[in-house]
Amino acid sequence: MVRVARIAVAGAVLSAVLAAGAGRAAANGVNTHTWISFHAIEHLPDGELKRLLLDPGMQVMLINGSIFPDGGYAVDHEFGETAHWEPFLGAYLRWMQDNLPEPYARGVARPYVAFMLGFASHGMADQVFDSMFMEAARGYDAANWSDALLDSFDTATDVMLVDATGVDYRGTEQWLPVDDLVGMFAEVGIAVDTSTLSNAQTAMHTFVLAYGASNGRDPVSVARYRTQYPWASDHLMDPHEAGSPPCEGEVVAAYWLSLWDRLHGVDEVQNQILATYPPAGSDGHPTDPDLVESQVAVVFGRGIPSSVADKVRVTDATGKVYDVAVRPFYGDGNTVVIRPREPWAANQTLTVELLAGITTIDGVVYDQPWSFQFSTGPATGPRDPTTDPTPHDGEPWSAPPAPTGGGCDAGGGAGLGATLMLTAWRRRRRRSRGLR
Ligand SMILES: [Zn+2]
Structure with a gap:
């Protein structure tokens, strides 16, 4: 019972x-x-x-x-x-x-x-x-x-x-x-x-x-x-x-790294763009505007409002500007989809530009323009479809705990060590970005 x-x-x-x-x-x-x-x-x-x-x-x-x-x-x-x-x-x-x-x-x-x-x-x-x-x-x-x-x-x-x-x-x-x-x-x-x-x-x-x-x-x-x-x-x-x-x-994984940075107060370019579809530098992109696979998507590290539509432009090597519909796939979400309203030209290199001034839903302004290219030429092989074009080359690092019995300064010493290491990490990353 x-x-x-x-x-x-x-x-x-x-x-x-x-x-x-x-x-x-x-x-x-x-x-x-x-x-x-x-x-x-x-x-x-x-x-x-x-x-x-x-x-x-x-x-x-x-x-x-x-x-x-x-x-x-x-x-x-x-x-x-x-x-x-x-x-x-x-x-x-x-x-x-x-x-x-x-x-x-x-x-x-x-x-x-x-x-x-x-x-x-x-x-x-x-x-x-x-x-x-x-x-x-x-x-x-x-x-x-x-x-x-x-x-x-x-x-x-x-x-x-x-x-x-x-x-x-x-x-x-x-x-x-x-x-x-x-x-x-x-x-x-x-x-x-x-x-x-x-x-x-x-x-x-x-x-x-x-x-x-x-x-x-x-x-x-x-x-x-x-x-x-x-x-x-x-x-x-x-x-x-x-x-x-x-x-x-x-x-x-790219989102997690950006959140780990945010938790530690770090916000740099690799946290703004987490992925694109198709990947930067890829080929074989379909041209038919009725195919879902012909869309372009950009995954941002923060929520993006619908006003992003005014900040996206797609052109090709002939200078043609494409008629596209741009929107966050879900309202205020991270993923912005760009759908062509006309065919992408065949055998062309297309450039997707994100203009300066995209403002996230939490008020962060991306003040640098950013762009990537892909091609509608023949595909040379299968690729990861959403590769991060701005990968992390490091993460915030904390010093190990201070050895026990180090006296009353031990805790403060560890904290200072962590601060110094974080500063060094930021510097190292800035340098490596500058070399690219
Ligand atoms: Zn769910």
Whole structure:
């Protein structure tokens, strides 16, 4: 009896979760988000950030962060949508700077870093996947497209990813800094209490994560989803497919490095542009304006408002200026898509210019113009579709803890060491940029 009653309650919660989720546009599922976060670690350069995320003790926070934003949909609360976007991320960063001691790579800040990078990975991945991979799939897999949750693209691709990779995050302990999160949400105008946040996260673990994990191990279920979305089934794990999960991992790693810089008060050119599609210097770009793949995308390190449209220009070597539609794919998001309203000329080199004066949603002005080129000439081979044209060549570094027993100056000495090292790192990077 007790068992039946518990199942009935679980069924009621599941129905509520599914009903709330049904209105949600497709995006990555949460097994996929978590896989992307772990894959992104492989794209990080060796350093403190990578070591922090490779620490087995931090994986619980990275997993919880990676699934966290969709919890708002599960309990039908607006905190979920907000948790996807830069204003909330900015509030979280400021809270860390105000409340947690440096170095952030060690001590009490570490779980907060891992959790933040988890939900930042989620927000970035949704933008990259939706603007590139899912947009293409809407055409190729239109025949059986569905927005009903259990038949939706995000559920289907989540099951396919579990089938392809064998990942299983079920049983992960729930970790959520609920008291701190309530204050951060309040700062961006969202009223939410601790029990709502906890219940949402429980629903994500118990139902949404578990659905993909169990169905990805059920050959009948896997076959059903692969048949429903055949193009996605063939291309989901292809690192050469724009917006595929492996490709998303590369963009997420670039975003993490920029956030690690922001946390340490560093903001330089490599944090402004995180990725472009197609990559700078690439060839073989399609010319047909009706093809999703003909678009151009620029992924910024901060949220970008729709006014960016006035600051983008695409020209070719003949001097022709193209008629393009420019917009952040999601309002105030990081990913700006540039869609041609006419064919790109064949066998041409095109130049995408970002004019000086692009202002981010948090008021940072990019006062230097920036541009990149790609070609519609014949393709010379497959490439990573969203390579970062301004890669990081270092990261903030903190001095190791002072040796114990060094007297009352030891702590201050370590702090000074950290400051000096950070200054040296900044100088080194400036020099290396100057040489390019
Ligand atoms: Zn999401």
